[in-house]
Amino acid sequence: MGSAVRRKRPPSSSSSKQQHPKISMRGQGNAEDLRRSLLRRRQQEDVQLRKQRKEERLQARRFRGSHDDDHNDDDRGLAAAVTFVATSAKTPMGFGSTERTLKEALETFIVSFRGVIHSNQHYKHLLERLHQTISSCNGTETSSALEEFARDEPDKTEAVISALSQMLAHLLQHSGDEETLLLLHNILLSITASTTQTLTATANKEGGGGDDDNYYGLAPLRWSDQIVKEATLLRTLLSSLHRPVVSNILGNLVQDAGASALQHVWPAWSTIVTHLPATSYLCAAMAQKDNTRFASHFMQDLTTTVLTSLLQSSEEPQQEQHPELEASTVVDAAWILEGLSRREDAAVKVLCGNEVLMQNLASLLEEHTTKPNASFLFPTLKAIGNMAVACDGTFVPALLTKFAEPLTQILEKGIVLEGVKTAAFFLFDAGLPRHSSTVLALPLFSPSLIRMIVLGSFEWKREAVVALELALADPPCIPQSQDHGSLVVSKQEEALDDPTWVIWNVVPDSDKDSFLLALLDISTLPDLIASLSSIRVLDRFLRAISFCPSSLAFNHEKTVIDRLHSILAIGSNDPQYAAVNDRAEIALDLLDDFFEKEEEDEDFAAETNTPLVPAPLIAANGTFAFGVSPVAAAAVAAAPDPVDHPMMGRGRGRLIPAWMSSQQQQQSL
DSSP states (O other): OOOSOOOOOOOOOOOOOOOOTTOOHHHHHHHHHHHHHHHHHHHHHHHHHHHHHHHHHHHHHHHHHTSOGGGHHHHHHHHHHHHHHHHHHHSOOOTTOHHHHHHHHHHHHHHHHHHSOOSHHHHHHHHHHHHHHHHHSOHHHHHHHHHHHHHHOHHHHHHHHHHHHHHHHHHHHTTOOHHHHHHHHHHHHHHHHHOOOOOOOEEOOTTSOOTTOEETTSOOOOHHHHHHHOHHHHHHHHTTTTSHHHHHHHHHHHHHHTHHHHHHHGGGHHHHHHTTTTTHHHHHHHHHHOOSSOHHHHHTTSOHHHHHHHHTSOOSBSOTTOTTOOOBHHHHHHHHHHHHHTSOHHHHHHHHHOHHHHHHHHHHHHHHHHSOOHHHHHHHHHHHHHHHHGGGGTTHHHHHHHHHHHHHHHHHHTOOTHHHHHHHHHTTTTTSTTOHIIIIIHHHHHHHHHHHHHHSOHHHHHHHHHHHHHHHSOOOOOOTTSOOTTOOOOHHHHHHTOHHHHHHHHSOGGGHHHHHHHHHHHHTSSOHHHHHHHHHHHHHHHHHTTOOGGGSOHHHHHHHHHHHHHHHHHHHHOHHHHHSOOHHHHHHHHIIIIISHHHHHHHHHHHHTSOSSOOOEEOTTSOEEOSOOHHHHHHHHTSOOTTTSOOSSTTTTOOOOHHHHHHHHHHHO
16 A cells, blocks of 8 residues: 555675686786775774774763762763764764664663653753664665664664653653654654564573574564554554654554554544544554454444545645655545455445445546556555445446446556456456346456457456456356346347357457467466466357367468467476466367367378277187277387377377287287
8 A cells, every 4th residue: 555664675685796717817806906995994994983982982981070979870871862972973874884873873772761861852862863863874774774673682672662652651741842752753653664574583581591592483573563562652652643643653553563553553443533634544554454343343433424535635645744654645545445345245335325435436536547646546446346346246337337437548558457457356247147247347348458468568468368267257156136037038148148259249350360369379378377367268269159270371270289289298298287277188178179170080090000990809719809900009109209299189199008008919929
């Protein structure tokens, strides 16, 4: 969803490059000089850093010694704060130092908090420097460094969260200024936005084990897990729902921690809804991640009227102070609709029954089709697809009335791939007599799907052929509420309900060959889903129209035969691959039934030079001799090896069983 979550890209593994043995001595010398230069630079930075640390310690001691003994505790804390300020300001931020810099900043923050005077002013200095350190680093490197810190330093991570929790409670209790609160919220937002779903091992401390006693299989440890454990911090955040940044912090926790965060957040659902639109991101995260509750539980407070008002909101970001918050209220509303529409049918009836809500959604979809916005189109198309497939396709006519034009434009212009999947949902019930999916949706979307299969890129071809396979598959059971048994259907009307003929009649006569050849091309691709769906669609069309190979040009017919044989070769050379799909079987049936049906028997007779059905031989002792004549057996033995020619047609070039060949040899003697 178009959310504030900034997921960390997996760090690229930097493998050391070995020099080629043919590199000249000059190239080796340059590489060695560069390595020495980098080593000297690193040593100089380390020396400067140690000098800075020594000067900071001396300054802190002088600072402590210049005050009276009665204020030693306060002075020690303030000196630690000064040390933290100097450390954050002078730490080098070069490449590769982000992890070390953030680790030192967080460790110094913990020490400084324990010794600092508990006042709003001192808290502000600490938060400023920590926020400055986090924001000055590269986003991807910051996420990686924060994740490493949470994984490797669980106790220190817990200490950081505890310190931030105490600071937030103190600032709210003593009327801290907005700037200090904003700094603290920004730090929490950066921490929650950097968390990932990576599972990491935690320290097993049972039986007195230390931090090094790691054991696989335990619960993952992330920043979100530590924050969820701090119940006081969550209660404090829930008391500030009027701030949009708090909604994003809690939304990130719900997305990352899931059920453990929802158990703390869900009791405040009614309060969260009352603070809309400031809490729209949190509502969207809860609707997406909470899979244990019915939509009716959400819609008791989040009514269709509230959803309509969210769709009518401005699409500007929620706060200008947070440019990283990409989600707008309209995008959040689309994700809420998607989360509600994929639940029980009763919720879909309520949503589709609100004419104002559907009209606003249609207007927004048409607007974003003209000016594409993927962050809004993706959840909206998913929600429309959920509504189309729900309630046995009852709302397909009403949905097509409002969304047919923008959906068709999305397919024709290739705006977003999710549009093909939405069209497939409209075709889910195709094949049912008089159903809207057969009568309305199939003629509407078939031309665009066929055009994608012929001219589109692979990813579009893949989704289009899967959508056609779904439309051609056997329809689900007819709902009991629709009594079609009493209808007298003629053969002509029955043909109108056959998805195969509906699609075939849509294809222009000049493009029929191109369409079949495009399906055959996709069938030869290594992608299992695309190739299997394509050959099934091809098989369905050829059998429905009683395909005649003579209708193709000679070069096209030869191309079809060659490609079908290539499918057979792929399926036969890898038994495991042939076992997980039936591509080879379908291709073999197509060859036997359409292209090599008349030649098969003639080829076998020509190869063996025997009658097609040899008469059984009667042995001298009067017993019946199984198998074929010795002449036929010799011809079969001389046939090409099936290993070298794996697929020569069904039954051709096959080795006869051992018991049969041994008995024939005895008869020949």
